[in-house]
Amino acid sequence: MGVVFSKSLFVKQTFLTLVLAIVLSLVSSAFQFFDGISEQKAQINQHFEELLAVVEKPLSEAVFRLDVAFAQQQVNGLLVSPSISHLEVRDESGRLFVEATAAKRDFYLPEFFTNYFLVDLETYERELHLERPAFYAGNLYLWPEKRYLLDAIFKEQVSVLIYNLFKDVLLACLLSLVFYFLVTYPLMRLTESLSSAGYNEDIPLPKSFHRYHKSDELGNLYTTFAHLWKKLHKALSDLERSDSHSKATIEHAADGILLLDESNKITLVNSTAENMLKMSEDELKSSPLKALHTSSSWPDFLEVLMNLNLGSPQTVEAVYQIQGVELPVEIRLAKYRIQSRVETILLVRDVSERKEAEAHIHRLAYYDSVTNLPNRQYLSDKLLDVLKNLRATKASSHAAVVFMDLDRFKIINDSLGHNVGDQLLCSVASQLESVVKDNIVFARMGGDEFAFLLSHLGDDKRRVEKVIETFIRRVIYACQQVKKAGHHEVHITASLGATIFNGDETSAEAIFKQADTALYRAKESGRNTFALYRTEMQAISDMRLEMEKALHHATEAKLFELYYQPQTNDKNQLIGAEALIRWKDEHKGFISPAVFIPIAEEIGLIVEIGQWVLDESLSQVATWLKEGKWDPSWRMSINVSPIQFQQAGFLPMLKEQLEKHEVPSSCVDLEITENMLFNDLNSSLEKMHAIKRLGVHLSIDDFGTGYSSLKYLKSLPIDRLKIDQSFIRDLLTDKSDEAIVLAVIAMAKALNINVLAEGVETLVHFDRLHEMGCFYYQGYYFGHPVPPKEFIAQFVHDLPTQSPSS
Template structure:
């Protein structure tokens, strides 16, 4: 049956139809046969009844007459019928009267088969009686010949069976033929069309198909097939396009792609991976990933690979070995199942540039770009780590802050490039003193720091060790530094704090070191201070001062007071503009307190600009009011930092033009220390200022470190002798000698001299005796606000009345 069902649809249909026809024909014939047997048995019963009725009377009479011959003759006549096998006649007492048995017939039907179908044909009995005289003669027994009867029935129905079988087979053949032309052949055409149609081709069938089957099920089947074929073509096109896209994306992907089979063997490698790994795909196919890894990275990666779960992507970083070069890579691992096969996809990205960038970012975050030293954040992190390790350890450590003295002046005067070179020189020189347990960092600007770890558990020895270290640092800083074309002399102030791990946070320790540094600066610079708890109050006051100073600068809370300047004829020759700051809480704060702070925190330029603008504005007002003579000078102090600004000269010009003040009315006071940094640059700017018509004076002369030989080349108009020399002029021979020398030198150079701090008449008289003819001090008047200054010192005679 399996062979039959594997044939074509027509053969299957024909065979199955024929078999069904035969089966149905046999079943129908069997039914007819059984019905015929039942009918024939009834007919046999009627025939035997008629036959017995014929012989009943003669046999009754023969028995009555005891005529056995006649009786025998009668039963022999019955045997002439082949349907009777045996006949017996018995008398009234039941004794056998006569009998006869037919000869055996040569029949093809077996006795058992005849007995099965004619089982109810056993025998026929008939009583023999006479009606006149009434007599019970006996009985007649007739046994039918079942084989003959069944053979006759079988032969009669065999022809019917053959006829029906022929008819049904013929009908089945006709049905199969019709089915072939109506169904099988069109289906064959449809399947042939499907089997021969190419991609993106239509299903072409004979025109007769469309004509005959347009509206039937085959037509609908063709329409459905056509629709499905179009969808299939579309899906196939999309699949091919998707496949092309996938291949293109794999080949042109920027990341390397490697595909592993179920045994973790390489089955696919894209171009990016070949380029990245410097290996051809053919060399990697069917190989293991371990050939790509360094020995140290393969062990951890293989554990991750073997434990990777399906549909649980994972991203890891590892190291590949590419031509004896270690290549850091980032791999996206994904394991999935496709058609019962497990594959593992590796998306590989070269992260060497990212690692370099991260290292660069880390370097930028934790290292100073100028000196290449660790920065504040690095030192703070290391300090925090040290504190974490030392919580239960009594070993002392220390933080030392270092600040370069006068660095801002050098930086502003010689330029930031020279300043940076100086910082690099200092960093390089000090790095040679750094030991393994010391971290050297630049905190910003000109501030450096040292973290000294595990110095011991004896605090006195630790303090001595720190002092020795600080002395070596200070000595190294004092050495001449080469910065560009300049030889620079610098010193350093240092502050240190000692801790054992229980002092609190890193911020507190850094603040303590900064406080100690501030104390060192207050002590005169080029010195060292070790943190003590009482220093904190000073540091807090300093921070409070900086905060208040920012506030005062932002909201212009300063005032200008004016102190008169006179000559030996008691005539007013000008005034000095002096800044005053009155704080809401502390009252008046001395410029000696806040000016150095302003210089350190970078506010001095803004404050100096305000002073210049305010003083020129006041002079302009007094000129308009006729209260200021054109021959008088307004002395204005200029910070070295402000003077060295590139925009100072343009700003000065703009202020003179803005207020329309004659340049001859302005006297700028600079300190001689400013000349130390870059004499050539200062000389050029001073000449430019003189070209504007502005006067120049050197303030606090004698307290600085400049060489006197430079004076002959400086375009200055006046030297102001510092009040420290004038104050002890009458009691200290050295101060008197200095004042004599300055006056003599100035006279030789044709430079005027003004003495500051003249507070008594004897000082005034003594200065006149030694030929100093210009003065300023409390003897002539205290600094006053603008209106009070005019009221006290300016009148029609323009003569100053000393306050007694």
């Protein structure tokens, strides 16, 4: 027996199986190890990109609002993940906005492992953008904790390697034992039995079999009975295993499974279906399939079920009725034949979460997140539907689109904050819902722009126009009511433009353009009014669009230039100059600032233009000081737009410009209008005091034309009032203007404030102002605005030479 065992295939098979199992396990584990690291890197990259995508919008809004606390809360929330070591948020200029660093931790693996395996895992960066308004807010930087990530990867991969090695060795041992007990040992027993039986018995084996297998175990087989028995036993084992697998698959499937017979009665149910449908297997088997469906869902499903062909699966959506609650489901149907029977299997999946997600996506796509009103896309789709209906019916019925802009909203938004602005928009939306009827779609187009789509207005265009005008007046009246926005009571008005159409228009965008054109006409008419679109307005709209394009080009290419108008005292001595912007277009020549400055304010270019004016004028003063052509006691008057003044970065920008050009702050006089104080006096006062602490002078320009001058004048830290030229022009002929000028001079004298009169054009005006006690002047009588070289040539004479430090 020992001799036979030593020569058997079992020893060879066992040895080779163990060696091969160990080698293959190590090789496959090594490949799996490095492949696992690559997969983990991909998952890490995806994980960090998803984290950055989640916080991109809130961080963009936080940077836009300068909300450091909210931004810090967002990055601290990210730092909860142990896979992050450091976070930074930098604004659009690269300055650090907020940052957060994880606490120091100890790791098992040395650092050179990290540098080897995760050398390509670098810092993650995400640009921060806002869609509305379009704004580049800065960047978010994320540094991963590589040693933590590698620790996790190693723990997982090493466990897998050990598990695979143990599994493969164990499998090899089991295979060897199976081979021994199923093949070698039975063969040895059979050999012994056959040996005892002798060789005289008729053994049904061919002679060739004895010739080729005489020296091994197979040569000792004397019958095929044992071989057939083993095959039968193995087949039965496989069948039982397959049956067990099928039952486990059905029972533990994530989808509910219902098996139908040829009569479409339920014959098999898994536990997932029981839980989903809240019914036991017995209840489901005793219930007709129709009882699961809602009345509206069953006919379509039954049609699919009846027409289903063998081997042609289909997927349909249906609605189940579960204990009075509707459950949207997705059903995969497959019909097949088993022996002589035809069965149908239904794989039922609960898609309620997916439906909710689709509804949420639909709301994001078609509704405004601030006011919950329909958005521009929704209104465009509805307008297309109205146009299709008008064209399909070929009726002469009319519809209309009305655009509405809130007047001065940008100033309110910038001065009181975007939160207050959003609350104001919500208040307007809520108040206007009272004027919206069934045939009206009310939408927010973006920013402070709203729109109305009115349909089924009738055939008579004149009557339709009256209906539109009545509706618009109701909207204007609603907008004029006091609005609550946070702790503020805000007064606001609206400008509206409307266009009436009957389906002949080419596209929805063409109708929108007409309404927009009418809106601009209303704004040009003084705001807080409305205009109906007329064909001749389009040319004006095109001219404005052309002006906007040209203004953008001029701003980018710095095509502006500064002229300087002298300011003198009563002895005709120069006391300074006012820097006045000029724009000479290559096609239209000089364009008045009164024309392009309001447009620049509306399209958001005024801040950039104002910064250029400040930079250019201070550069000119610096040059004249070095050349000894500017007395340090003179002031350069520079106009500041209300929008630019309300910017959070105005004061830092002013400091930067003064330091850049090394101009004494006493040489600078900023001219602001009193209207900018109307929105937020406290914030404006704080900024004005900060400017005064820099040593810069402050003047109120166009004094007397605003709303709050007399009320707040005593609290303003100003050095000079500039009487508007409209009062000076008719000073000699209009007693009212004369009284106003006298009152301003007397009031300024009582408050110890200097007064400068603008628009002094004749000697008679000069003499009268001198008699009234005004001793500082600016106007054509003393000099027109001229370029820098001409200003020096005309107005600077016999100036004592100044040292560069003076």
